[in-house]
Each structure stands twice: as structure tokens, then as C-alpha cells.
Amino acid sequence: MRNVLETPEGLAERLAHSGLRPTEQRKVVYGVLLKNRNHPTADEVFAHIRSEMPSAAVSMATVYNCLETLVQCNLVRQVNFERGPTRYCPNLRPHAHFHDEATDTIHDIELPAGLLEQLHSILPPGHQANSVEIIFRGKSGPSS
Amino acid sequence: MRNVLETPEGLAERLAHSGLRPTEQRKVVYGVLLKNRNHPTADEVFAHIRSEMPSAAVSMATVYNCLETLVQCNLVRQVNFERGPTRYCPNLRPHAHFHDEATDTIHDIELPAGLLEQLHSILPPGHQANSVEIIFRGKSGPSS
DNA sequence: AATTATCTTGGAATGATTCTAATCCTCACT
DNA sequence: AGTGAGGATTAGAATCATTCCAAGATAATT
Known part of the structure; x- marks a missing residue:
């Protein structure tokens, strides 16, 4: 049973709750995390957007910003292994x-x-x- | 009861076991870790040597090299928290x-x-x- | 002593991330 | 429709820990 928050719909609500806007970029980044549950790095999220949805113009800086925002809103967790690049995970359950x-x-x-x-x-x-x-x-x- | 390996003496033996030399720098770095059990970073080990034993000439590159060597020999473990600098820990027990x-x-x-x-x-x-x-x-x- | 292998070192290079400052949107209000 | 304020995006510079490199020092072996 998937948490109700782990849906594209939950995003807008959760962002609004912090006075933030559900921009295209945030939706795209969150969408990639939801569909792609192998704990991608920022780089991988970026590459994924570039290849699978070239129409969406999202810069690397924005990927970082969006991920950070999602973490702040408790929609996403970050995970680190050794000193490798930070990975992102939308599974909020312990x-x-x-x-x-x-x-x-x-x-x-x-x-x-x-x-x-x-x-x-x-x-x-x-x-x-x-x-x-x-x-x-x-x-x-x-x-x- | 402290593990027998966690002594300056254990170092030479353990290094020799890998065909490595018990150099002054390696002894100093290992000594700092043994005396200073608060999981210091490479930077902190370096600063500690600089201030407490200015006679020992050890460069930053060497601190990194020595720490790496100690890890290879299983004399020291590295620990990471988030993406902060790697910390070093001579406690080998789980x-x-x-x-x-x-x-x-x-x-x-x-x-x-x-x-x-x-x-x-x-x-x-x-x-x-x-x-x-x-x-x-x-x-x-x-x-x- | 000559040879060889190991060590140390300063500085350059790397890689992930953050910062900065400029530009772009969006929305409320005229 | 026009304007202004704040949020959002962006390219590129800056940062920070770490690794790499090439040279010189040190020690062991012949």
C-alpha cells in the first residue's frame, strides 16, 4: 500500500503548504523520482529528464534546487553512501x-x-x- | 578490554604483514587516532599534528595517504555522515x-x-x- | 655504492555541490 | 493592458574534500 503522499497530486498540496509553487520543473523532478525508484543521483535525474522528456527544459542547478525543495517539504529523503553523490528516495516509510x-x-x-x-x-x-x-x-x- | 591491535605496537606488525613500512608519518597519524577518539577528519588529524607535535613534518597529502593505508590494513575504519568529510575511527569492534x-x-x-x-x-x-x-x-x- | 622499491610532498586536477547575480514568471493591483 | 513584488530558474563561478601526478627523499637489497 503506497502512501497517499507519493503521488504527483500530493506534490502541489505539499508545496502550497510551504507557500511554494508547483512549477513545471518541480513536477518533472518529482515525477522522475516516483517513476524511477532506484535512488538516482542528481546527475541521473538530470540525464533522465534530458533523454526521456527533452521538451522539459531543466538545468542542473534547477535539478539541485528542486531536489532540495522536495527534501524540505518532506516529500523525498536523501541518502548517502560513503562519499558518493547524494541519492534521492521518495519512500517515506522507515x-x-x-x-x-x-x-x-x-x-x-x-x-x-x-x-x-x-x-x-x-x-x-x-x-x-x-x-x-x-x-x-x-x-x-x-x-x- | 581494548583490542590488542589498537596499540602503537600493533601497527608495525600489521603494516609488515602487507609489506609496508612503519614510517614516522604512519606512526604519528595512527597515534593521533588512538589518542583522539572522537572520529576526527583528515583535516583535524592534520591540525592536531601541526599544533601538538610541530616537529613531525607531515603534509596534508601524507595524512590522506597514511589514513588510506591504515584503512587498507584494517587498523582503522572510515565513517561518513551525510556528505561531510570522512571521519576515522580506530575502534574495530562492531x-x-x-x-x-x-x-x-x-x-x-x-x-x-x-x-x-x-x-x-x-x-x-x-x-x-x-x-x-x-x-x-x-x-x-x-x-x- | 648502485639499484630498486617504497614514501612523501606540493601543487594541479577532479567531482559533487553551493553560491551568485541576472533574468524570467506569475499574480495581485491598478 | 501595465506595473511591481516576490518567487523561480539559470549559467557560470566558487567551494571543499579528496585524488592524482610527477619529482624528490628514504630505505632495503644487491
Whole structure:
């Protein structure tokens, strides 16, 4: 079941909520992320727009700006692996990431109920975490 | 109980094992990491050497080279937060990191027995992870 | 001592991202 | 329709961490 926010429609509403405009560029960038769920980099989003919808004129600077805006509006999360380029992910539900080193691809791992709570519980007294990030590294078989 | 490798003595042995020399610079850099367990960046290691041991002539390029070498020899781990500069950590035992956003400091969180195994067990079939990284973000109280 | 391999180094190059300052839209109000 | 204000987009410069490079220093081996 996909979150209601993860739709092109949610975008305008969410932007308006921050006093921002649902411009063509923002729609295009968000659309690419929704359709293309392999955690693309800014570069990849840019290339994707260039090749698949050459009519849409979007500059690199704008791709960065739009992605930043989407992150601010909590429509998109950014994920970093090592010092590689930042990747963008429209899956807002808590999840872990699996980085397949063989193919250099990333995909989401759903978390069983209670896992996050359990993780928080390992923190020593006085620690107040507002987010946890879990990254697996390895190889995922052909069955994936 | 500190791992036997986490000593200046372990360095020469471990380097020799890879056919590398225990140079002055490598000893200095490793020494800084051992004494300075707050996950310093390359820049911070460099500054530390400059101020605390001005006699040791070590260039920035060499700091990077030495850190890289130590990582290759499994004497040191590198840790990244967002896209900030890479940080270095001589704690080789599995542990999580807590990033205190108020003070922008990082510290290690020990993992209870079995947690890593449990985390691996949430992976869908066909996934073979060879490492897991856990990063908490938040603030740690004064008691820390 | 000569040869060879390893190390260190300053500075140039790289790559992702951010900044800047100019231009472009869009909308409300005349 | 015309104007003005603020938001949005853009090309290109600037930044920052890191890597690369080519040269010189150091140490080990012959």
C-alpha cells in the first residue's frame, strides 16, 4: 500500500503548504523520482529528464534546487553512501537500505514491526535519537 | 578490554604483514587516532599534528595517504555522515554511531550481543550482507 | 655504492555541490 | 493592458574534500 503522499497530486498540496509553487520543473523532478525508484543521483535525474522528456527544459542547478525543495517539504529523503553523490528516495516509510556492491545498486529493505523501537532501546541513558539509519552492504542474489 | 591491535605496537606488525613500512608519518597519524577518539577528519588529524607535535613534518597529502593505508590494513575504519568529510575511527569492534546534532560530535554505541545477527535476519532471501552500518542522529544529554 | 622499491610532498586536477547575480514568471493591483 | 513584488530558474563561478601526478627523499637489497 503506497502512501497517499507519493503521488504527483500530493506534490502541489505539499508545496502550497510551504507557500511554494508547483512549477513545471518541480513536477518533472518529482515525477522522475516516483517513476524511477532506484535512488538516482542528481546527475541521473538530470540525464533522465534530458533523454526521456527533452521538451522539459531543466538545468542542473534547477535539478539541485528542486531536489532540495522536495527534501524540505518532506516529500523525498536523501541518502548517502560513503562519499558518493547524494541519492534521492521518495519512500517515506522507515526502511533500511541495501547496497549491492556487485551491481552498485541500492534497494529498500522493509523493517519488521518493533525493530526501530528495539534499536532505540540500545541507546545509553540520556540519548534521544530522532532518526536511525541502517545500511547493509553486500550482494543480493539473482532472486532479488 | 581494548583490542590488542589498537596499540602503537600493533601497527608495525600489521603494516609488515602487507609489506609496508612503519614510517614516522604512519606512526604519528595512527597515534593521533588512538589518542583522539572522537572520529576526527583528515583535516583535524592534520591540525592536531601541526599544533601538538610541530616537529613531525607531515603534509596534508601524507595524512590522506597514511589514513588510506591504515584503512587498507584494517587498523582503522572510515565513517561518513551525510556528505561531510570522512571521519576515522580506530575502534574495530562492531558498533553503532551516534551523531549528536547539537554539538556535531560523534560517539560509539556498543551493540548488545545478537543484534547484528538479528539485523541480518531481516534481509529477504538471497541477500548476503557483509557489513551493516547503524547511525543514530539526535542529541545526547549531559550525562553522556 | 648502485639499484630498486617504497614514501612523501606540493601543487594541479577532479567531482559533487553551493553560491551568485541576472533574468524570467506569475499574480495581485491598478 | 501595465506595473511591481516576490518567487523561480539559470549559467557560470566558487567551494571543499579528496585524488592524482610527477619529482624528490628514504630505505632495503644487491
